[in-house]
Amino acid sequence: MKIPAKLKEEIIDDSANKSNYQLDLINEYFEETLDDFNKLKKLLEIIKQINRCQKKDEIYNLTIKATKEIFNFNICTLYIIEKEQLVIKATSTCKTAVDFWDWSIETDMAGKAYKAGDVYLIDDLMKLSESKLFYNKYRSVINVPIGTIGVFQMISTEVNAFTEEDIEKAEVLFAYVSKVLQLIKSEEKIKYLHFHDSLTGLYNRAYFEDALHRLDTKRQLPLSILIGDVNGLKLANDAFGHQVGDNLLKKVAKTLKSTCRKEDIISRWGGDEFAIILPETDAKDASRVIKRINEAFNNIEEEIIKPDIALGVATKEDINEDIMEVLTEAENRMYRNKLNRSEDIKNKIISSLQRELWKKDYETKEHIESLEVLGLKIGKKLNLADDEIDKLLLFVRLHDIGKVTIDEEVLNKQGELSKQDRKVIERHPEAGYHIAKAIPDKAYIADLILAHHEWWDGSGYPLGIKGEAIPFLARVLAIIDAYDVMLRGRPYQPKVTKEKALIELKRCAGIQFDPKLVQVFIEMIND
Structure with a gap:
């Protein structure tokens, strides 16, 4: 490691009365160098630990814990961008202690760093007339972008608390944090898409079938299965375009979610079909669920193609019953219901279209x-x-x-x-x-x-x-x-x-x- 020129001049000065002073300089230099080396070593260890993390919360908390060992500050906070706001995910203090900042992307210091994609450093907050200080005791702040997903903020009570070396270490650390968080986000998205319908956000058929076999246990009995088929989807797609058809499916999905329990498994089973697993639900309670769903659809305001669905349900009461036969029975009942209501459904659609035409x-x-x-x-x-x-x-x-x-x-x-x-x-x-x-x-x-x-x-x-x-x-x-x-x-x-x-x-x-x-x-x- 290269010795700074000024220190070198002091060391080679042969003045007799400087010998102790020279030793002190040399000792101080190597202590600082050793401290920097240890911090760099710690930084490498942190990066290795972050690389082993599988969940975002683990990374958030580890980052807070680790930065305490590398940087000198009083408060640090990790923000992640959500819906155009910087949201606190982890902090070295209680959340209320950092509530003095406005987390707007447009006006806040962290927001400015995020928008610029570069470190935003203030050596003395007292020089900023618009600063909103917490008990007026904080002086220095450094905001380091975490790629395009957030900002890490460190605040100190000291003026000029953060050095160029701090900035370099922070940039290295948070560039890597960003990389790992992006990787986890991508993996989560792939996993989500594997088990979810991309249009409605409901579970897909693969997840439904897996859940059906997983819940096919004595403890979950009675187990009811509800199958639904959307009315008017072909008409919406053919006459008004697939965007209208897609919106119809989204409204159906939203209505089903609003009428079912959290533990119920709601899925888009096919193009215009939905399937719901109702654990620990007997036939009587399943009928109540159907009634609740029908009432919800009836209460939707009139529109050109009003969301509507034909439903069928079947219940497994005995562990020896074949769950696939129960599923088939629910589907058959849905088709019978759709056939019985077909004339009424068609007349409603035609009447709705005529009313809309007469209005416009x-x-x-x-x-x-x-x-x-x-x-x-x-x-x-x-x-x-x-x-x-x-x-x-x-x-x-x-x-x-x-x-x-x-x-x-x-x-x-x-x-x-x-x-x-x-x-x-x-x-x-x-x-x-x-x-x-x-x-x-x-x-x-x-x-x-x-x-x-x-x-x-x-x-x-x-x-x-x-x-x-x-x-x-x-x-x-x-x-x-x-x-x-x-x-x-x-x-x-x-x-x-x-x-x-x-x-x-x-x-x-x-x-x-x-x-x-x-x-x-x-x-x-x-x-």
Whole structure:
């Protein structure tokens, strides 16, 4: 180790009266050197100990304990960043003793070190007018970033308490602490993802199956298993996009968590299925859980696709029962429940979509009712079979259902639409097609919904088909819809008289409308 030049000059000075003084200097130098060496040795030992830690709390506490042996301070505190705040994880004193600091990332000293990613040292706090001192006794403070995850702060009652060597040692120590904490965080994330569903945060199927076999013991009996299947997920995904479907699943998961106990194992079992293990729960109590879950879903405020779930439960009472058979029975009961409620569920979904459409669109419930009257009249005029008239009337009610996917501002925009807005509007037949397809007993009108804005000359949308390639009932609806809209008017178009509406239909025959059907419709109106 190199001897400092000034000390070397003092040692080689041969003045007789300096001999004792020289010995004292040499002794002091080597004592300091030995102390530095011991501190460096201790630093290495600490790093080795930290490397063996498996949990974050172990590292926090070990760091506090170890720094006492290396640095000179009165208080030290380890902060970790959580939700844009520096949160105390460990301290050398009681927590309340360091509560005088504001832990904001923007204003606090530790926060400044964190944001800058560099050591923030103050040699004398008394020089800072804005400092918030605890009994006005602390003078020096050093804040050392722990990588990108936190800050380590040391406070002393002495002025200039921290040296350049202290800074170097602190940077080495906390760079390593950061590395180990990041490694543990990564391992925890991998472990979490292995047993959790990344979308809902619930346990996944692998964890559920492991827990099911682990809890299949006499001590946990009676053991109930609850299986649930989300209603309307396919519709949400197909009509509104997977983001809406994902939000639906998250709301279902949140509702299930809010209605179950901490000891219950709640998991996302499959795409739209959830499974819950209820330890020490008999059939009667399991039924109460189902009732509580159903009430929670019923109390959710109305929305386009309201979260809803079909449930089934089965209970293992005897240790000799096969747990997998109990699981299968719960699943079968869920499917029976879903089948029994299917008509009610579909009607609720359709009613919800219609209400949403009437809320946001200028086309009112009265418009639909008027179309039903016109549809029934022209159906009879065309001598359609009863089932075709029923099909037409269902088509009338749902032809614009795809508009629920369009923003209200665009849907009711005054004046001429921009090209971008028109593209958005012109997507509604496809959205309506997907909605109908997602509801089994409405799927047979999906092609009609898709084609209801096609023009006779092929200039319509979305397919650009023309003439008799356009489904017959779609051609019928185009005429009665245009007629009723002209009589009622729109935000950007005033209403007209019956005579003017018929003239407009005749003018557009062969262009927008089937000319033969226009003639039949005019005759029907004039009769």
